[in-house]
Amino acid sequence: MAAMAVADLMVCMFNVILQNIFRYHFLDSWLSYTYVCRFTAFVQVFSIQLSVWFTVSFTFDRFISICCQKLKLKYCTERTASVVLTIVCILSFLMIIPVYFRYEPSSIIDEMPWGCRTVTGYYSSSAWVAYTWIKTLSTPILPFPLLLLLNSLTARHILVASRSRRALRSRNNGENGSDPEMKNRRTSIILLFAISGSFIVLWTPITVINICVGVTETLSFKGSNSLYLAIRIALLLMYLSSCTNTCIYALTQRRFREEMKNIVKYPFTFIELFK
Template structure:
């Protein structure tokens, strides 16, 4: 969860703050330097990919912990989690290195390249076309069905186990008594559906719009402002998707909720102590 939070924070910093705030409001800053602009784009794409696949890794870990009791002892360890997340982080950045070479400067002033524009021949190049489809497969075309599959299998396992537990309790004439374990399993099902549902809802507009732009071979935005607004809105949903899962996972944890309550109560508790003194 710490790694997921770090990945989401990177999305908030580079994709939202740096790209959509600083770069557009400070046009003559060092962010407009071609090399910095290209590097910033690589970090942005890598941050989104790292955020998505860290969520997939966490979901797979929960699947193993709940459904695979024999594998759980070997896989669900701190060492394995560190290794998996290190590999995911490294692949997320290594895979997007070619993005750095996608751009060329708009102009050169005093031997310094400024601005970023797509290199000529990008849209007609077979190599760039293949790379784009590989990038689309990695995010979100593969993670989307993978999350659905893992969460569906986990929910199915929880439902089967809960049905068996209810049958055993009914035999012991305890059918009407409250069962904390059943409540915890019900919370897990809601959590898993929330993860899958939010990911599908927030990523679907981006996927649909990207497919429409590819099919219509739209390269530059010369059409009405509504198309530009649709693109910005879809990007907003995509950035939001990279931040929701950490909050969903965290808010369902009892200890996290207790710490949040303590944090909210702390200023009032401190004031009361000062008044008593």
């Protein structure tokens, strides 16, 4: 969860604040320097990649924890978590290295390269086209079925275990009242489908637009305000997706809620001490 939170924070900082707010209001700032522009573009894609695949990794960890009790003892450890996160970071870094070389200076001012524009031949080069499709498949097309599969298997396991528990309780002592354990399991199912559902809903618009643009080979959006607006809304939803999963996971944890209550109560407790 800490890794997911860090990745989501990177998305907020680099993709939202730095790119979509600061850069648009300060056009001639140091962000317009070509090497800085390239680096920020690289980090933006890297942040999105980490946010998505950390979510998939955490979902897989929950699947192992709930459905595979024998494997749980070996897999669900801090060491394994560190190894998995390291592998995801390395693979994501290697995957998006070409993004840095996608851009070239848009102008030279006082022998200094300024601005970033897509390199000549990006849309016509077969190598760049192949890389674009591979990147689109890795994020987010591949995570879609993975999240659905893992969450479906986990929910199925919870439902089967719940039926068995209900049957045993009814057979042993005829209890038909409320069962706290059953309530927790129902909450887990709702949580799982809320996460996978929100991810798919928020990522679907930008995925559909990327596929359509790739198939139709659309190079610019001049004269098409509606398409430009659709892209901006789709990007907004994509960035929002980077925040929802961590919030859902955190807000459903009892210890997190207790700490939040303590933070809210602290100022009033502090005032009471001086009365």
